Amino acid sequence: MRATELARRLAERAEDVVRVLLPAGRREGHEWRVGSTAGEPGQSLGVRLSGEKNGTWADFSTGESGDLIGLVQAVNRCGLHDACTWANDFLGIRDDRPRVLGPPKGYAVPSRDGINGLSAPHRDWLVSVRGINPGTIEVYGVTSKGAAIVFPYMAPDGEWVGAKFRKPDKTMWQAKDCRPWPFGMPAVPPGTRRVAITEGELDAMALHSFGIPAISVPMGGGDKRKQVWVDQAFEWFEPFDRIDLVLDADNEGEKAARELAKRLGLARCFVVVLPHKDANACLLAGMTAEQVLACIDAGGTLDPEGLHAVGEFSREVIAEADRIDDGIRLPWLKTHNLLLLRPGETSIWAGINGHGKTVVVNHIIAHAAIVQGVRCCVASLEYRIALWAFRMMGPLAGTITPTKQFMAHIMERLEGLLWVIEPGITAKAERILELFAYARARYGVELFVIDNLTKCGFADDDYPGQKAFVEKLSDFARATGVHVAVVAHMRKGDNEDHPAGKFAVKGSGGITDMADTVVEVWRNKPRERVLAQCESDSSPVPPEVAVQFTTLLSVLKQRANGIERQFALWFDRTSGQFMESRGQHARPLVDFSTTDREEVSS
Ligand SMILES: Nc1ncnc2c1ncn2[C@@H]1O[C@H](COP(=O)(O)OP(=O)(O)OP(=O)(O)O)[C@@H](O)[C@H]1O
Numbered sequence: 201m202r203a204t205e206l207a208r209r210l211a212e213r214a215e216d217v218v219r220v221l222l223p224a225g226r227r228e229g230h231e232w233r234v235g236s237t238a239g240e241p242g243q244s245l246g247v248r249l250s251g252e253k254n255g256t257w258a259d260f261s262t263g264e265s266g267d268l269i270g271l272v273q274a275v276n277r278c279g280l281h282d283a284c285t286w287a288n289d290f291l292g293i294r295d296d297r298p299r300v301l302g303p304p305k306g307y308a309v310p311s312r313d314g315i316n317g318l319s320a321p322h323r324d325w326l327v328s329v330r331g332i333n334p335g336t337i338e339v340y341g342v343t344s345k346g347a348a349i350v351f352p353y354m355a356p357d358g359e360w361v362g363a364k365f366r367k368p369d370k371t372m373w374q375a376k377d378c379r380p381w382p383f384g385m386p387a388v389p390p391g392t393r394r395v396a397i398t399e400g401e402l403d404a405m406a407l408h409s410f411g412i413p414a415i416s417v418p419m420g421g422g423d424k425r426k427q428v429w430v431d432q433a434f435e436w437f438e439p440f441d442r443i444d445l446v447l448d449a450d451n452e453g454e455k456a457a458r459e460l461a462k463r464l465g466l467a468r469c470f471v472v473v474l475p476h477k478d479a480n481a482c483l484l485a486g487m488t489a490e491q492v493l494a495c496i497d498a499g500g501t502l503d504p505e506g507l508h509a510v511g512e513f514s515r516e517v518i519a520e521a522d523r524i525d526d527g528i529r530l531p532w533l534k535t536h537n538l539l540l541l542r543p544g545e546t547s548i549w550a551g552i553n554g555h556g557k558t559v560v561v562n563h564i565i566a567h568a569a570i571v572q573g574v575r576c577c578v579a580s581l582e583y584r585i586a587l588w589a590f591r592m593m594g595p596l597a598g599t600i601t602p603t604k605q606f607m608a609h610i611m612e613r614l615e616g617l618l619w620v621i622e623p624g625i626t627a628k629a630e631r632i633l634e635l636f637a638y639a640r641a642r643y644g645v646e647l648f649v650i651d652n653l654t655k656c657g658f659a660d661d662d663y664p665g666q667k668a669f670v671e672k673l674s675d676f677a678r679a680t681g682v683h684v685a686v687v688a689h690m691r692k693g694d695n696e697d698h699p700a701g702k703f704a705v706k707g708s709g710g711i712t713d714m715a716d717t718v719v720e721v722w723r724n725k726p727r728e729r730v731l732a733q734c735e736s737d738s739s740p741v742p743p744e745v746a747v748q749f750t751t752l753l754s755v756l757k758q759r760a761n762g763i764e765r766q767f768a769l770w771f772d773r774t775s776g777q778f779m780e781s782r783g784q785h786a787r788p789l790v791d792f793s794t795t796d797r798e799e800v801s802s
Pocket of ligand 1: 558582750
């Protein structure tokens with residue numbers, strides 16, 4: 201766990217921490233008072249035990265201050281890593297990650313034979329040609345072996361783990377069979393919680409010359425195997441809050457940044473872009489430490505796909521102000537602008553068995569395709585394709601008995617407007633999604649209809665399966681900007697004499713939550729009963745019943761505009777169309793002139 205996170209956890213138990221760490225102190229109000237980090241009784245050092253600044257401390261005589269991990273470091277006189285280990289033990293946090301304890305077997309320790317300090321020409325090359333600060337050279341322990349400069353790869357305590365050799369002409373080699381390890385650990389001060397990683401030893405030393413703690417990867421840029429060394433040194437990286445990836449601005453540098461961030465934790469890695477090729481080039485170009493630090497502070501995060509800062513959508517958000525609520529219209533004028541089949545959305549068309557869901561939806565499809573030119577794709581799973589298409593003739597022709605010529609003409613008109621799918625017997629739901637995706641990509645279909653949900657290969661009571669499918673359909677609609685309309689069944693309840701409501705949609709909890717719009721199709725059965733009775737006893741139909749609608753569309757949910765209205769319709773058996781007012785006559789949606797008749801019959 202990172203140091204700052206651990207400090208936060210310690211702060212939750214600040215009083216317990218100071219009682220263990222500084223037992224000679226005592227509580228005074230909201231603070232723990234003690235003489236100094238040496239732990240003697242006194243007043244100079246105060247640790248906040250409650251409130252917003254809980255866990256922070258300051259020693260007024262030395263000016264030191266910080267959080268509880270810093271206090272552990274100061275009191276125990278230890279580095280960050282040991283302070284974090286202390287905190288983990290104190291908090292009882294177990295770390296299950298397998299550790300590499302001590303130098304793992306099988307790695308060689310680099311030989312120091314023939315290494316006798318840094319030669320004058322090498323020092324001169326590093327300082328004069330590469331601009332490295334002489335103090336930095338000491339910290340990194342750079343030395344010479346014959347004609348080669350030696351960059352020792354050390355553990356924090358200065359122990360050699362590996363070594364790289366370089367002649368000023370850029371010939372390079374590494375000590376054989378050593379443990380993969382980064383360069384420059386001793387250059388990182390024990391208290392720091394931030395470190396930079398560069399792509400070469402001289403770049404790490406260049407950053408250090410600017411006063412920025414830096415280490416270098418051992419095997420250059422690139423991904424995968426080039427960065428496996430992180431596993432060896434992971435423990436050392438653990439407490440750092442922030443890791444600045446100051447890599448080369450090329451393909452290999454980018455690959456390395458992604459790989460390192462993945463291995464070290466995306467959330468704490470920042471990718472730095474420098475104005476010159478690398479850190480050493482910045483040093484040689486005369487940049488100031490402030491300028492370089494500003495570049496490093498401006499490093500970008502490697503956010504995982506799918507996470508966005510809302511500001512990225514600024515233009516789209518403002519454009520929403522001009523967006524007109526639009527979508528595919530239903531055949532009835534009174535519904536226009538109140539109930540739409542919007543792109544990117546899913547609607548559920550629910551009703552009790554036999555209440556006219558299919559005929560309503562067929563009329564909607566016919567109108568969308570022919571009147572609005574919307575490309576539609578239908579999974580009509582209750583009928584053979586030919587029978588379903590034959591039933592579509594009614595609303596399209598305005599009569600359920602069109603001539604064969606008229607039918608042939610309609611079929612021609614539907615070319616490029618209507619597709620049907622036959623999903624087969626097994627894995628129907630998956631197949632439907634595949635075929636929909638293809639129809640969208642290949643033919644630009646805008647309206648997809650499933651009639652009905654229970655025929656998509658689910659068991660009657662497999663509501664979780666149905667819900668998951670509706671969720672996939674919603675994702676598909678949203679991702680592709682199409683509208684998906686799904687016909688679903690409703691529970692009947694005591695009788696069919698009134699609309700059943702949203703909660704009667706089978707599996708409603710999940711399915712209606714997923715959908716943007718839910719419409720109930722209800723057939724006026726009480727009216728039909730009165731008409732049948734009047735017919736059988738030859739009595740006049742009561743006028744108030746005669747004028748009643750035959751079908752009611754109840755909008756039970758509409759996420760986009762919140763409008764939940766009811767629309768009365770009159771079913772016309774002779775066409776399969778629904779009229780929007782009583783006494784209105786069906787009309788063909790497809791025109792069929794005498795000329796058309798001749799063309800079709802010839
Ligand atoms: N308002 C109405 N008046 C008279 N007949 C109607 C009315 N609405 C639908 N019908 C007829 O009822 C029958 C059943 O309609 P439809 O198949 O569309 O119902 P459904 O709700 O889809 O049924 P299911 O749930 O069984 O699939 C059809 O013959 C249709 O013409």
